[in-house]
Amino acid sequence: SKQTLLRGRVLSFTAEPQGPEDTSAYEFIEDGALLVADGMILAKGSYDTLAPQAAGAEVIDHRPHILMAGFIDTHLHFPQVQVIASWGSQLLEWLNNYTFPEEVRFADAGHSAEMAGHFFDLLTSHGTTTAVAYCSVHKTSAETYFTEAARRNMRMIGGKVLMDRNAPEGLLDTPLSGYDDTKELIAKYHGKGRGMYAITPRFAITSTPGQMEMAGALVQEHPECYVQTHLSENHDEIAFTAELYPQARDYLDVYQSYGLLTEKMLLGHSIHLQPREIDALAETKAKPVFCPTSNLFLGSGLFDDAGLRSRGITNAIATDIGAGTSYSMLQTLNEGYKVLQLQNQKLHPLRAFHWITRGNAVALGLEDKIGTLDAGTEADIVVLDSRATPAMDLRMQRAETLSEELFILQTLGDDRAIAQTYAAGKPMKPAA
Numbered sequence: 419s420k421q422t423l424l425r426g427r428v429l430s431f432t433a434e435p436q437g438p439e440d441t442s443a444y445e446f447i448e449d450g451a452l453l454v455a456d457g458m459i460l461a462k463g464s465y466d467t468l469a470p471q472a473a474g475a476e477v478i479d480h481r482p483h484i485l486m487a488g489f490i491d492t493h494l495h496f497p498q499v500q501v502i503a504s505w506g507s508q509l510l511e512w513l514n515n516y517t518f519p520e521e522v523r524f525a526d527a528g529h530s531a532e533m534a535g536h537f538f539d540l541l542t543s544h545g546t547t548t549a550v551a552y553c554s555v556h557k558t559s560a561e562t563y564f565t566e567a568a569r570r571n572m573r574m575i576g577g578k579v580l581m582d583r584n585a586p587e588g589l590l591d592t593p594l595s596g597y598d599d600t601k602e603l604i605a606k607y608h609g610k611g612r613g614m615y616a617i618t619p620r621f622a623i624t625s626t627p628g629q630m631e632m633a634g635a636l637v638q639e640h641p642e643c644y645v646q647t648h649l650s651e652n653h654d655e656i657a658f659t660a661e662l663y664p665q666a667r668d669y670l671d672v673y674q675s676y677g678l679l680t681e682k683m684l685l686g687h688s689i690h691l692q693p694r695e696i697d698a699l700a701e702t703k704a705k706p707v708f709c710p711t712s713n714l715f716l717g718s719g720l721f722d723d724a725g726l727r728s729r730g731i732t733n734a735i736a737t738d739i740g741a742g743t744s745y746s747m748l749q750t751l752n753e754g755y756k757v758l759q760l761q762n763q764k765l766h767p768l769r770a771f772h773w774i775t776r777g778n779a780v781a782l783g784l785e786d787k788i789g790t791l792d793a794g795t796e797a798d799i800v801v802l803d804s805r806a807t808p809a810m811d812l813r814m815q816r817a818e819t820l821s822e823e824l825f826i827l828q829t830l831g832d833d834r835a836i837a838q839t840y841a842a843g844k845p846m847k848p849a850a
């Protein structure tokens with residue numbers, strides 16, 4: 419089979435860096451190479467070592483760019499590609515005024531398929547090779563999502579949202595239809611190619627207790643699947659949830675009492691938490707998801723990364739498109755850094771780049787497949803140009819260390835800094 423040798427400055431993490439100087443947590447090869455075939459990384463090493471072993475391979479020279487594992491976005495909404503940048507409101511009003519009317523359109527398979535093409539183009543042009551997405555309530559939206567993922571051979575996770583109240587008529591399923599559609603989608607797409615399914619009750623407000631019960635049954639019947647929802651994003655949301663679920667001890671208890679809370683659960687936002695909820699997250703090893711651009715855009719609040727980490731909780735990080743304002747995981751780090759600054763918390767660049775690659779893979783339990791450039795893993799690779807813009811180039815003239823270069827990338831970088839993205843070894847951009 420055809421082999422490709424990608425040459426560049428290879429950076430791959432082996433653990434979470436414990437500080438800005440922690441060189442034990444990564445491997446950096448200045449003149450490095452990756453030998454790729456059949457969608458997998460066969461070897462990682464210095465160019466001089468690998469070149470003789472790869473005599474017949476096509477060599478693609480990406481120097482002086484950095485080769486890194488493709489970025490992983492652990493929470494975003496596929497039907498919100500035309501919602502991003504909608505003015506003026508906080509969560510509940512934003513959902514009702516902008517988001518729900520837009521999601522109604524995804525009942526149409528043609529519209530859904532067209533948007534899926536744009537969505538996947540946007541992900542890879544921003545360096546993202548794996549994403550965990552909410553589709554709309556319509557089964558067809560999940561079908562177009564997984565079909566497009568398979569066409570591009572990308573490791574994508576997603577699910578149709580379960581929602582049976584507090585939304586427009588065209589966006590409601592029922593406990594039974596949501597259950598049946600989810601079962602069918604799991605059978606059709608989970609573990610088929612690189613697709614994986616996430617059981618997706620949207621959030622407490624849009625599901626009746628009857629639907630939560632059915633979601634709990636799905637989780638019990640499909641422990642191989644992820645579970646995703648939203649938690650404690652906004653004060654009005656939390657108050658409404660308490661009204662709808664008066665027996666629940668707190669917001670998280672709505673999910674916990676129906677059996678949804680496991681280590682496979684991703685909880686978008688998780689901002690305004692009670693001590694008991696933090697205990698429950700720590701005990702169950704569920705994963706809060708930090709969505710900095712979204713939390714700033716909707717005025718939701720500041721995610722307490724250090725507080726949760728100090729309890730041994732593994733936080734994921736994500737864009738949350740379309741409340742999030744950028745598809746770029748670099749820009750997500752940029753805003754995340756500022757959210758943490760406001761709380762006297764620090765996000766150093768080594769941990770930042772670990773987070774959007776291996777860290778998010780660990781949160782998904784997929785670090786043996788994606789998130790590093792180790793031999794035997796899937797060849798999802800991003801090529802980073804640290805001098806992509808005049809501002810970056812000028813600043814790079816004063817950069818002396820790898821950490822400085824990475825911090826410039828995470829602060830000033832966006833899709834212009836993505837020179838190429840490989841999904842399963844295949845370039846997603848036309849070669850320059």
Ligand code: GUN
Nearest residue numbers: 495620621648712738741
């Ligand atoms: N909570 C429930 N649905 C949504 C959504 O689509 N976006 C955000 N940010 N929060 C939500």
Ligand code: FE
Nearest residue numbers: 493648686738
């Ligand atoms: Fe969200």
